[in-house]
Amino acid sequence: xxxxxxxxxxxxxxxxxxxxxxxxxxxxxxxxxxxxxxxxxxxxxxxxxxxxxxxxxxxxxxxxxxxxxxxxxxxxxxxxxxxxxxxxxxxxxxxxxxxxxxxxxxxxxxxxxxxxxxxxxxxxxxxxxxxxxxxxxxxxxxxxxxxxxxxxxxxxxxxxxxxxxxxxxxxxxxxxxxxxxxxxxxxxxxxxxxxxxxxxxxxxxxxxxxxxxxxxxxxxxxxxxxxxxxxxxxxxxxxxxxxxxxxxxxxxxxxxxxxxxxxxxxxxxxxxxxxxxxxxxxxxxxxxxxxxxxxxxx
Ligand code: BGC
Ligand code: CA
Numbered sequence: 001x002x003x004x005x006x007x008x009x010x011x012x013x014x015x016x017x018x019x020x021x022x023x024x025x026x027x028x029x030x031x032x033x034x035x036x037x038x039x040x041x042x043x044x045x046x047x048x049x050x051x052x053x054x055x056x057x058x059x060x061x062x063x064x065x066x067x068x069x070x071x072x073x074x075x076x077x078x079x080x081x082x083x084x085x086x087x088x089x090x091x092x093x094x095x096x097x098x099x100x101x102x103x104x105x106x107x108x109x110x111x112x113x114x115x116x117x118x119x120x121x122x123x124x125x126x127x128x129x130x131x132x133x134x135x136x137x138x139x140x141x142x143x144x145x146x147x148x149x150x151x152x153x154x155x156x157x158x159x160x161x162x163x164x165x166x167x168x169x170x171x172x173x174x175x176x177x178x179x180x181x182x183x184x185x186x187x188x189x190x191x192x193x194x195x196x197x198x199x200x201x202x203x204x205x206x207x208x209x210x211x212x213x214x215x216x217x218x219x220x221x222x223x224x225x226x227x228x229x230x231x232x233x234x235x236x237x238x239x240x241x242x243x244x245x246x247x248x249x250x251x252x253x254x255x256x257x258x259x260x261x262x263x264x265x266x267x268x269x270x271x272x273x274x275x276x277x278x279x280x281x282x283x284x285x286x287x288x289x290x291x292x293x294x295x296x297x298x
Pocket of ligand 1: 016034108109123127151152153169170203205206220246
């Protein structure tokens with residue numbers, strides 16, 4: 001199939017659209033608006049408007065779960081079953097509850113590995129200091145796996161399960177870590193992509209890996225989605241009609257639609273007028289197939 005231009009999938013005015021994830025079983029795309037605490041669900045084959053769950057705190061990412069969804073919010077990780085009450089799975093160690101409100105480093109980007117562990121990282125409250133970390137939730141236990149991070153993003157796995165990809169957006173580099181899916185352990189990380197060296201703008205934000213093992217990265221403030229080969233070479237660039245694409249996910253019946261979430265949070269009124277598609281869910285057809293997203297098995 002030919003690649004197509006980028007168009008609107010769902011017109012929205014999100015502040016920080018993020019974390020698109022496709023359920024093959026449900027033929028449903030989920031995503032979040034982090035700043036507004038919203039979780040969206042949408043079935044493209046049915047058309048119509050998405051449904052929306054409203055949480056009372058920021059929600060960094062969403063993952064699939066047999067009973068429904070798992071979300072990593074500011075204060076912790078919880079299961080949102082399709083019916084019934086939310087279930088707390090883990091508290092965010094970087095979040096302090098103070099009276100009614102809380103403060104600290106909220107959860108940000110995350111996804112499940114092939115064994116069903118949830119990996120989710122945090123974001124420094126000022127988006128400038130290396131105070132955040134990457135965590136793994138495995139059978140009820142949350143462990144800190146990487147520290148010294150400013151903005152945890154870009155988490156993904158190679159199709160052969162040998163690599164975990166991750167970025168601290170502030171460094172403008174994407175690292176890869178040898179990964180053992182059986183034990184969940186990480187080896188020594190190495191710089192895999194450096195936007196500076198490649199002359200690419202913006203920072204690496206969310207990502208998805210396709211069936212050829214290429215890594216699609218949304219360049220926040222770089223106005224494009226880029227595709228890197230397994231060797232870390234830049235193989236394609238797709239301009240996006242707004243400066244802040246945040247993350248990508250393959251979906252649709254044939255897993256050949258790339259969904260792209262976007263943000264308006266760094267645009268003033270002039271920027272919003274110039275980029276009317278910012279804040280919407282975008283889509284494009286790809287010539288390559290995506291991978292089915294594993295769910296949480298906690
Ligand atoms: C964060 C945003 C941040 C962006 C770019 C996102 O994952 O949630 O707050 O501005 O990355 O670094
Ligand atoms: Ca992100």
